Structure formats: C-alpha cells, structure tokens
Amino acid sequence: MKNTPIDYNTVSKAIKESGHECVGKASIREIKFLIDTIEKKSGDKFVRMEMGIPGFPASKIATDAEKQALDNGVASLYPNIDGVPELKTEISRFVKNYINIDVSPKACIPTVGSINGNYGTFMVAGRMDEKKDTVLFIDPGFPVHKQLVKMLGLKQESFDVYNFRGAKLKEKLESYLKKGNISVILYSNPNNPTWICFNDEELRIIGELATKYDVVVEEDLAYFAMDFRKDMSKPGEPPYQPSVANYTDNYVLMISSSKAFSYAGQRVGMMCISDKLFNRDFKRLLNYYSTSNFGHAVAYGTLYATTSGVTHSAQYGLLALLKATNNGEYNPWEVVRKYGERARKAKKLFTDNGFNIVYDTDIDQPIADGFYFTISYPGFTGEQLLEELMYYGVSAISLSTTGSEREGLRACVSFIADNQFPQLEERLKKFKENH
The missing domain is CATH 3.90.1150.100 (Aspartate Aminotransferase, domain 1)
Structure with missing residues (x-):
C-alpha cells in the first residue's frame, strides 16, 4: 500500500x-x-480545485435589495419574460461603461444564468438557415456548452486555439466558416479553462469573419474584466473589457453575475444582443416560432417556453449591484x-x-x-x-x-x-x- x-x-x-x-x-x-x-x-x-465556484460571499448590496424586493411583494408576481425594465437599463449602462458599446435596454435580457442565454441563442441561431446546422467551438471551453448543443440536436466542430493565436487564427477559423455550415461561434474570454485572453487583433479577426459569413458569435464573458493585468474597473474609462462587439454586429454577449459579482446562487446572468441582430428577421424561424424576428424568438419564443423569466427578486439583487457599479459606488473587482x-x-x-x-x-x-x-x-x-x-x-x-x-x-x-x-x-x- x-x-x-x-x-x-x-x-x-x-x-x-x-x-x-x-x-x-x-x-x-x-x-x-x-x-x-x-x-x-x-x-x-481536500484542496478543492475542481469546480469554478465563487469563493467570496455575495455583496450585501445585492442581498439587501433582494430582501427588500421580497418584502415589497414581488414573490407573488410573475416577472417580465425579458426582464425588469430597470434592470435592462442598468445592463445597457454596464456594457457602455465597461465595454464601451451601445446596446439598447430592449436587447439586454436577464437569463437564468449565462447558460440559459446560451441555450436560447443556440436554439434560435441554429434554426435561421437550414444549411447552418453546426456550432463551432473555439476550444478549450466549458464542457456543458457542448452538452447543450448535443441535447438540441445540432452538430458541432471545434479546434484547440493554442497553436492558432494572433494572425494565425484567421486562416484556421476561415477554414471552418467557408464550408457554409456554421451557425454560431462560441468562445470564452478570459478563457475557461486556460485563462488565455484574446487580444483586439484576434477579436477583430473573429468579428470580421462572422460578418463575412453571416455567423452569430456567442462571446462568453463569464469572467468579466478579470484579466488582472489591466485595471478595467473604472466605469466609462479605458481600458475596457475587450470584445468582439467592437468588430461585428452579429454578436450575443453572455455576462455572468457568478464570478465578478459572486452572485452564483441566484442564477441570474445577462444576455446582450446587438441591436442590429436583435431586429433582424429570418423567415425560417416561422417554422418554429410565431415570429421571424431574432430577438423576439429568443425572448418570447425560447426563454418563455423554458424558464418563463428569471426569479423576480434575484433581478432586483442584480439591479442593485449593477447600479452601484455603474455609479462608481461599488467595485466588485477589488474583491475578486x-x-x-x-x-x-x-x-x-x-x-x-x-x-x-x-x-x-x-x-x-x-x-x-x-x-x-x-x-x-x-x-x-x-x-x-x-x-x-x-x-x-x-x-x-x-x-x-x-x-x-x-x-x-x-x-x-x-x-x-x-x-x-x-x-x-x-x-x-x-x-x-x-x-
């Protein structure tokens, strides 16, 4: 022994x-x-290193706001499918303050964790064009994303990006896109599990190719502004969180409250769809939804039928966190x-x-x-x-x-x-x- x-x-x-x-x-x-x-x-x-669970308590800003919302009676009321209006406004402010992009509140939707937003996007984007039935993963990545795609009956392809960084990414990525079967590109930045961070050259390549081949980019920002080599914690001031949103209109951003805000237990993430993509129409969606509109199909088609909105009180907790962060009154990155x-x-x-x-x-x-x-x-x-x-x-x-x-x-x-x-x-x- x-x-x-x-x-x-x-x-x-x-x-x-x-x-x-x-x-x-x-x-x-x-x-x-x-x-x-x-x-x-x-x-x-054990020294536990297997799960990506927040290691800090949630801020009282959020928990107090959620308690207050419950005291105000929200538990007896259904939440709006696409989110509490005030929260949608704060999400819009947040991406302006920390990515420096403009997304209207209408296209900012709270989801039951980021994974719920992934589900909605895969479901709709995978049905826009019968030729585009495949999701491309820029790996390494979060295993559950692939489980989602398999569950939805979509095909998938992937490649390990480590040997294709910088300018080399263009040829590799285009070798998949030019086949015409890719509906969605998914990656995380910073990357889970490797912690590599795409730079602006790489994000430009992804964005420009997504536009060229009319592919939706799902950018997983679960670890928002957590590349600590740069201080991205000042609202409205550079440096900002790098994003493909600067280089294409075909984006859906998934922003988690779990890591940067340590609010994992309440299962409330943020999905930000570019206004242009949100308002686009795809006739094939009428085979599955009552609308051909992308944004409406995501919110009132897929999310309504799966979760019927995010827990009402949790939305008020996130609302308080974002408002304090946007106003410069709270800096979650000082903790994480x-x-x-x-x-x-x-x-x-x-x-x-x-x-x-x-x-x-x-x-x-x-x-x-x-x-x-x-x-x-x-x-x-x-x-x-x-x-x-x-x-x-x-x-x-x-x-x-x-x-x-x-x-x-x-x-x-x-x-x-x-x-x-x-x-x-x-x-x-x-x-x-x-x-």
Missing part, C-alpha cells in the same frame, strides 16, 4: 464504487460528488482580484514541485494569474494525473473534457483558503517524492 496523504484504500474503493471506467473522463459534478464521498469516508479535507493572488501562489507551489503550466503564455507574454490555471506532470496523461492526485488530497478536472488537445488538468483557485497553502505545499512535495 502506498504512503499517501489520503488513505490509499479509501480512495481506491471510492473510485471503484463510483462506477467510472476512467475517473479522468468524469464531469465536473461527478468529480465533486466523488471528492465529497472520499472526504466523508476518510475524514480528510484576490483570485489572481491565489493563482500566483498556487502556480509557484506546483512548479516548484515538478509540475508544468500547460497553457503558459498569451502569445508574447506570460499567462495572467486568475480564476483558473492548467497543470501537467511528466509521465502522466491528464486523466491519470487527476486520479493520482486524489490520493494526495488535491482535486481538479481533466483538460480532455474541455476540448483541449494537450495533456493536463484545469485547477480553480476560488476555494483554496489562505490557511490551505501550507497543506497544498506539503501534499505536492509528497507527490514529487513518490514520483
């Missing part, structure tokens, strides 16, 4: 009983369940900037003990310190490494589940407490000693 920080037999038994032929291929939630089981049976706590500090410390502990950073550069500069980073260890595939680290009380997810072509793991820093860094160091030293 091996001498490992977590009892070897306990971990082995839990893995066997999980029923997974290969634990490294398990989903994020399945990994979480397995680690919960091992912690309960062993009595030992600590993720970058945690990442810097954690990466050093891993690299000091023989691990490598997989996605280590942003073209010509070191990768930023943020919510995620990627690791590998010589002689291990990502799936093997994930399982082996369980015996050392460290959890993560395999890059193979994200569309990456490289071996390794995604590690999230949000749940690492300050007092766990010595324990993480001790466990990684033991791992190095044993390997």
